[in-house]
Amino acid sequence: MNLFLDALFLQAGYNAALVAIGAGLLGFAAGASGTFPFLRKRALISDAVAHATLPGVGLAFVIMVALGGDGRSLVGLLAGSAATAWIGLLVIEWIARRTRLAEDAAIGAVLGVFFGVGIVLLTVIQSMSAGRQAGLESFLLGSTAGMLLQDAVVIAIGGSLAVFTTWLMRRPMTLVAFDSDYAASMGYDVRRVDLLMMALVMSVTVVGLKLVGLILIVAMLIIPAVAARFWTDRSSRMIWIAGGIGGASGYLGAVFSASAPAMPTGPIIVLVAAAIFIFSLLFAPERGVLAAIVRHRRFQVRVHRLQGLLALAAEHPIREAYTLRLLAREGLARPDGVPTNAGRAQAAKIARDERRWDVAREVYQDAGLTGRYDGLTPIEDVFTSDEIADFDHRLGPPVAVESG
Amino acid sequence: MSRMAQPTIATDHGHSIDPARAPRDTALAIHGLTVSYGEKPAVFSVDAAFKAKGMSAIVGPNGAGKSTLLKAALGVIPRLSGEVYVFGETIRDARARVAYVPQSASVDWDFPTTVMDVVQMGLYRKVGLLGRLSGPVRAQARECLDRVGMADFANRQIGQLSGGQQQRVFLARALAQDADLYLLDEPFAGVDAATERAIIGVLKSLKDEGKAVVAVHHDLATVRDYFDHVFLINVRRIAEGPVETTFTTEHLQATYGGRLAATHLDELAVADGAR
Amino acid sequence: MGAEFVQFSLTPVLIGVLSAIACALPGNFLILRRQALIGDAISHVVLPGIVVAFLLTGMISAVPMLLGAAGAALVAVVLIEAVKRLGNIEPGAAMGAIFTSMFAAGVLILEQTDTSSVHLDVEHALMGNLESLVWLRAEGWHSLLDPSMLATLPGELSRIAAVCAFVVVATLMFWRWLKIATFDEGFAQALGIPSTALGLGLVVVAAIAAVAAFDAVGSIIVIAMFICPPAAARLMTNRLGHQVVWSAVFATLSAVLGYVLAGYGPFWFGFEGAVSAAGMIATVSGIILAGACVFGPHRSRVGVAQQEAR
Numbered sequence: 001m002n003l004f005l006d007a008l009f010l011q012a013g014y015n016a017a018l019v020a021i022g023a024g025l026l027g028f029a030a031g032a033s034g035t036f037p038f039l040r041k042r043a044l045i046s047d048a049v050a051h052a053t054l055p056g057v058g059l060a061f062v063i064m065v066a067l068g069g070d071g072r073s074l075v076g077l078l079a080g081s082a083a084t085a086w087i088g089l090l091v092i093e094w095i096a097r098r099t100r101l102a103e104d105a106a107i108g109a110v111l112g113v114f115f116g117v118g119i120v121l122l123t124v125i126q127s128m129s130a131g132r133q134a135g136l137e138s139f140l141l142g143s144t145a146g147m148l149l150q151d152a153v154v155i156a157i158g159g160s161l162a163v164f165t166t167w168l169m170r171r172p173m174t175l176v177a178f179d180s181d182y183a184a185s186m187g188y189d190v191r192r193v194d195l196l197m198m199a200l201v202m203s204v205t206v207v208g209l210k211l212v213g214l215i216l217i218v219a220m221l222i223i224p225a226v227a228a229r230f231w232t233d234r235s236s237r238m239i240w241i242a243g244g245i246g247g248a249s250g251y252l253g254a255v256f257s258a259s260a261p262a263m264p265t266g267p268i269i270v271l272v273a274a275a276i277f278i279f280s281l282l283f284a285p286e287r288g289v290l291a292a293i294v295r296h297r298r299f300q301v302r303v304h305r306l307q308g309l310l311a312l313a314a315e316h317p318i319r320e321a322y323t324l325r326l327l328a329r330e331g332l333a334r335p336d337g338v339p340t341n342a343g344r345a346q347a348a349k350i351a352r353d354e355r356r357w358d359v360a361r362e363v364y365q366d367a368g369l370t371g372r373y374d375g376l377t378p379i380e381d382v383f384t385s386d387e388i389a390d391f392d393h394r395l396g397p398p399v400a401v402e403s404g
Numbered sequence: 405m406s407r408m409a410q411p412t413i414a415t416d417h418g419h420s421i422d423p424a425r426a427p428r429d430t431a432l433a434i435h436g437l438t439v440s441y442g443e444k445p446a447v448f449s450v451d452a453a454f455k456a457k458g459m460s461a462i463v464g465p466n467g468a469g470k471s472t473l474l475k476a477a478l479g480v481i482p483r484l485s486g487e488v489y490v491f492g493e494t495i496r497d498a499r500a501r502v503a504y505v506p507q508s509a510s511v512d513w514d515f516p517t518t519v520m521d522v523v524q525m526g527l528y529r530k531v532g533l534l535g536r537l538s539g540p541v542r543a544q545a546r547e548c549l550d551r552v553g554m555a556d557f558a559n560r561q562i563g564q565l566s567g568g569q570q571q572r573v574f575l576a577r578a579l580a581q582d583a584d585l586y587l588l589d590e591p592f593a594g595v596d597a598a599t600e601r602a603i604i605g606v607l608k609s610l611k612d613e614g615k616a617v618v619a620v621h622h623d624l625a626t627v628r629d630y631f632d633h634v635f636l637i638n639v640r641r642i643a644e645g646p647v648e649t650t651f652t653t654e655h656l657q658a659t660y661g662g663r664l665a666a667t668h669l670d671e672l673a674v675a676d677g678a679r
Numbered sequence: 680m681g682a683e684f685v686q687f688s689l690t691p692v693l694i695g696v697l698s699a700i701a702c703a704l705p706g707n708f709l710i711l712r713r714q715a716l717i718g719d720a721i722s723h724v725v726l727p728g729i730v731v732a733f734l735l736t737g738m739i740s741a742v743p744m745l746l747g748a749a750g751a752a753l754v755a756v757v758l759i760e761a762v763k764r765l766g767n768i769e770p771g772a773a774m775g776a777i778f779t780s781m782f783a784a785g786v787l788i789l790e791q792t793d794t795s796s797v798h799l800d801v802e803h804a805l806m807g808n809l810e811s812l813v814w815l816r817a818e819g820w821h822s823l824l825d826p827s828m829l830a831t832l833p834g835e836l837s838r839i840a841a842v843c844a845f846v847v848v849a850t851l852m853f854w855r856w857l858k859i860a861t862f863d864e865g866f867a868q869a870l871g872i873p874s875t876a877l878g879l880g881l882v883v884v885a886a887i888a889a890v891a892a893f894d895a896v897g898s899i900i901v902i903a904m905f906i907c908p909p910a911a912a913r914l915m916t917n918r919l920g921h922q923v924v925w926s927a928v929f930a931t932l933s934a935v936l937g938y939v940l941a942g943y944g945p946f947w948f949g950f951e952g953a954v955s956a957a958g959m960i961a962t963v964s965g966i967i968l969a970g971a972c973v974f975g976p977h978r979s980r981v982g983v984a985q986q987e988a989r
Contacts, residue, residue, distance in 0.1 A: 043772040044716050051899070099972050100514055100980040104715040104771075105910045109968055111719060112903025116961020119806050119900070120941070123955040127945075140805060141786060215723075215805075215899070216786075219779030226768055226776050262790050270783035277776055281766050289765045299443050303484055307436055307449045319435055320485060361658060374639040375438075375448030480868045496871070504869035514980060515711060515862045516919045525862070528855045529870055561917035563980075577866075 004259040016258040019144045019211075022152040023269060024251035026208045029159030030217070031224030031246025032239045033166050033200040038225035039177040039235060040194070044104075045092060046201040047218040048111040052088030053081035053205060054118025054214060057139050061125055072135075074150065078206045081139075085202045088114050089195070142213030142266040144257070151210055158207035162200050166239055173197060174235045212266035219270040220246055227277040230284035249273035301326060306350070306375065308332070312339045313351035353379050359391040430489070431456045431585045431616035432477060437486030439469070439476045446472040449486075450641045454618050456491070456584070459611050460633040461621040463651075465660050468638040470620040471507060471589050478504055478587065490585060500529060503583035505574045507590055513563040519573050520558040523549050526580030548579040553602050568599030575603055586610060588619040592626075604630055627651055682819035690814045690836050691895075692938050695960060697836075698892035699930035701843040702904035703912075704850045705885040707923050710909050711861045712878075716771060718905035720759065720778040721886050724751040725898045727785025729890065734792060741838045745890050752886030755781055756879060807897030807957035809938065812836070835895070842891035849884050850923070853877065858919060896957035907964035908933060914975030933964035 003012065010017040037043050060080025064071040088110045095106035122136055135143075166173075175183040176193040184190050201221055208217045224246035228238045253269030282289050308323040309332070318324045318337050327333035332343030339347060356379050372382050379388060434452040438445060447469035454460045462470045475481045477488045479495045490498035503526070523545045524537060531541060549555045552572040557565065565573065571591060578586055586607070592600050607617050607630075621627060627634060627647065634651045636642040636659045643655040709718050725748045732747025755777055762773040812833045814822075822828040850857070860867040860874040867874045889901045896904065912925035937960030942953050972978060 038769075038772050041769045041771060043769070043775050044719070047719065047775060095972060099914060099975075099978045101710075101910050101913065101972075102713050102715070104713055105710050105906055108715040108719055108902050108906035109910055109965065112900055112906060113961050113965030113968070116900050116903055116958040116965065119897075119955045119958030120962060121958075122806075123953075123958065124945075127952040127954075216779060216783055218775060219783065222772055222775035222779065226762075226766075226772050229768070230766065264786060264790050267783035267787040267790075270779055271787065274776070274780035274783070277780075281762065287767065292765065295443070299440070300484060303438050303440070303445070303448075307438065307485060310449060311436075319487060323485065361661070374445045376445055475865070478869045480865050499869075499871040502869070504866060506863065506865045506869075510865050511863045512711070512861070516913065516917050516922050517858070517862060518918065521858075521919075522862075525855075525859050525866070528859060533852060533855055 004255065007255040007258040012258050015144075015147060016254070018149065018152050019147050019258065019265065020251055020254040022147065022155045022211055023144075023254035023265065024247045025152075025159045026155050026204070026211055027220055027224070027245075027250025027253075027269065027273075028243040028247035029155075029162045030204045030208065030220035030250075031228070031242035031244070033162045033197075033204050034221035034225040034246075035228065035235070035239050035242045036166070036170075036173040036177055036197045037201055038222060038229070039174075039238075040197060042103075042194075042197075043222045043225070044107055044218075045089070045198060046205065046221045048088055048092060048107045048114075049085045049198060049202050050205045050214045050218045050221075051111045051118075052085045052114035053209060054084075054139065055114055055121055056081035056084030056118075057136055057209075058118055058121025058125060059084065061136060062121065062128075065128065074154065074210070077136075077139075078154070078209065081209060082202060082206045084114065085205065086199075089198050089202065093191075093195075138213070139209050140213050140215060141264065142209070142211050142216065144211060144254070144265045147211070155207050155211065158203055162204050163243065165196075165200060169193075169196060170236055170239060177235070212269060216266040216270050219273060220250070223270070223273040223277050224249065227273070227280040230280040230287045233286075245273065245276050249276060302376070305330070305332075309343070309347045309350045310354070312343055312347040313354070355395055356388060356391045359394050360387075363391070363394075429456050430454065431491060432587075432618060433489040433492075434473070434477060435487045437473070437476060437488065438484045439472050439481065440484050445484075445639060447476065447637070448640050450637065452635055452641065452644060454585075454616060454633065454635070456616050457611070457614050458633055459607060459617045459619070459631045460635060461619055461627050461631040461647075462635045462637060463621055463624070463627060463659070464637040464642075468659075470637060473637065474504075474587050474589055474618075474620060478502070501584040503578035503581040503586050505571075505578045505586070505588040505591055508567065508570055508574070508593070511562075511574075513570075515562065517562055518558065519549065519554060519560050519562060519565070520545065522562055522573050523576045523580050526577040529581065545576075545580055548576040549573070551579060551606055552576045566596070568595035571595050572599055572602060575606060579606070583615070585616045585618070588617070590620050590622060592621070592623060624656070682817070685817045685819055685822060686815060687813050688938070688942065689817075690833055691809045691812050691956065692935060694812055694833075694836055694839050694895050695809055695934035695938050695956065696931050697839045697843040698888075698895045699904050699908065699934040699960070699964075700927050701839065701846045701888040702885075702892050702901060703908040703926040703930040704846050704923065705881055705888060706905035707909040707912070707919075707926050708857050708861055708881055709885065709905060710913065711919075712881075715906050715910075716774055717756070717882060718885065719902050720755055720774045721752045721882065721889050722898050722901040722905070723778040723782040724748075724755045724785075725886065725889050725893055725901070727751050727781045727788070728886075729893070730785045730789050730792075734788065741834070744893075745842075745887055748890035748893070749883050749886045751781065752882055752889075753879065756882045805897050805899050806955060807893070807895055807900060809895045809956040809960075810942075810953065812895070839891045839895070842887055846884055846888050849880075853880070857881070896960060900957045900961045903961035903964050904930065904933075907961075907968045911964075911968040911971035911975070914971040914978040917977050929964070929967050933960050933967060937961070937963040 006012040007016055007020065010020060034046065037046055057077050057080055060077045061071040064073060064076050092103065092106045092110050095101055096103040125136060172183065172188050172193050175186070175188060176190050180190045204221065205214070205217050208220065212220065224242040227245050228242035231241055232238050249272040250269050253272045254265055256272070257263040257265040257268045280288070285291060304323045304326050308318050308327045311318045312333065318327065324333065324335070324337055327343060328335045331340055332346060333339050357373060360379065360383060361373060430453045432454040434450060437447055437450045439447045450473065462473060464470050472481065476483045477495070488495055490502055527541055527545060531537060546555060546558070549558060552575050554569060554572050554576060557569065562570065562573065575591065591603055610617055628651065632647055634647050635644045636655055638659050642659045643650050706718060709715055728748035728751025729744050731751070732743040736743040758777045759773045762768050762777060763770055812835050814832055816828060816831040856872050856877055859870065860872055860877050864874050885905065892901050892904060908929035909926040911929050912922045915925045916922050938956050940963065941956040941959035945952060945954055
């Protein structure tokens, strides 16, 4: 526990502090720039982009060695990974546009094949004399052991740029994600906006490769955005909420990882994000599952009660057992379907509203009323009390509600 | 919106069938059916009865719940309340007697399959998972294809056909099912005149064979020519009965409200008077 | 090709071919159902499935591994479906959230448990190890006729052979249901075909194929096996039956060529040692797909124009 608190307040050593700050920044950048690909329903392209960085890392290493370097320059490796990730992106786009294959097949094919090529290159590098200690495998699942200030700086700069660009371009990206045809009609180049979204994903992937690895970075791009969706209905806020969730996951994940042995940073970060996501899914006030269940039950009760009362009013038998149970429970009918006084009173009210609707539909024939006449919309929501009084007038004197 | 496309979770409360409520001479009996997408009812507390012989149209404006009614009757989408009987049985027990022609948009047109394959799909229930598609079975499929005038296209990929031709193939598939109740979702939507004639010819011959045909229909001008029974719906049931007495200006006005131009109503009324 | 081929190459090639076919068959339907990325999800959750199976049984053996992976795939699919429906989240993002979380959990458990005594490590799980599945005892082709020698074949071979046979039988048995439910789900439901159960069954079969192929190609490259051969096959024909046959041919071709290029290719370029066979198989399958995208007789969409015109 002490270890955890130390790590939480950055007191667990230089490296642990560096990792925590780096992971927090990376998480923020990933959450923010993952928002629009998610809203555009193309979240999994980032999975292909991430896997497609592997051959780039390998190629960059081979080229740097061939040019006489030791091949481990971080900037060089990242540049290589960006290059192949970009190629992968273009290939996906080309396949989806030019052939009959759907985008999902293109994503899967690029992901698998580029990763395969990357693995081939890694085995080539292992057989090179310079490659024995290259440690490129750490790009697969990330590694925080040897994190340097330089790595944190790369994350900070790259991440800030990605967040800033996301913020700057939020309007065109919102438009394209919401309604690409309309965006095109306004003169936006949809293809370029799409590529920009993916370029942001790619830059976050590249700067995060070393820390969480290419297989798990996609989780940081997707999960915070999905979790954030539960808390707001406004895309401009979602950027910051997703960033906050991502940042918290990154920071907390790194802290957990530093405070116990055999806790690899990347997976822990992802699991913290997953926990936040599950919490959001269940308990978010509007869109959460619990809220939805409560809402659905209420709605169902409302429909069955109304149908039951309509049947009582028309003196039809109540067919459904559930409806009958509901009315009996609310004291509106006896278990054998005979209405109680309260049930009769409510049925009379429903029947009166039905008759009012009949009059209203006759009076306001051309007003497009039909959409509101769905059985559930109260007549008071559509007409003023004066208008309703007028319907009542046309209906003649109200029928007295008799007690039975 | 995916939100709209996802029907609310089903609740089945379990029923035993009361024969008195589910007459066998009614092809499709619907009681108190409510279906909702989210909290907006698409169909509210609808009762309907389509008799075992004859041609019925389900008519109403866009978004009135016509397709929803069919799909909920078939059990393809869950219902919030209500009961459905097909020839006095639940849909589960009566599947073999029902053939369904979905709206053309619901199909993957790029699927690697031929016209003949599609028609044979209608026979799968009969031949089972592994049963051989024997000579007579194949001949039956070909006959159905012939009946809709598509025999020459048997080996075409389904996506290469025009909209009208596709619709005819789907009708042939339903014919292959050899059912007693045919449910069609907008069979004439977006088809050419020749297809429309071919389809209505087949449907009328089905009626003459004593089968029940129920179609979602959107063209008010042809209701009188094609159908003998009409069901008017706009979320709630507006009217139901023989075309002569039910398909009236008054009922149409109640169904369509302000959405139906007055001139259009006048035309229909003229047709009304001419009869 | 003599004794050395039988010793060092015959079994890896066979295992590669059988894995590729076992994955390609369900892959056809995944692609047609626009569920190619379920293949992605499965390939990632195989790892946690196997790790949990290992934790529960304490051993690396075929049946628990298969069950673990199939179970994990089912759990993943159910969770994805739940997130999709309950949370109104689009399928891709739901998949991305679930399978990465499960993969992370798998890696974490793997790191937390002592698996050094057994052959289960993350890198191996990601990259596969086809080259090690050799038949050292073999003395030549005649060993194939010697029952006592056959008993020394690597266990992975019989396992993948059984799985491949199972996949073929399942595909043939449910052919008609799969075809209708993939083409027109509403009609399938109206016929009373249990299309939900069928979809889950497809995922389970794909997961079983994935775990059997896991030995050979690792958990990530499996996705190339799921997608590339069927995708290329789709561009060759407009008949489902032909497409499935083409996909098996492409899968076989990828496995054989991939293995040969990985083993002998580097020598041709003057390198020493071999490169990853699994990676090479994925590469070849990608090249085949690229070829089909450029030259496949049915590569472009038809009917799109008329669909849009309507």
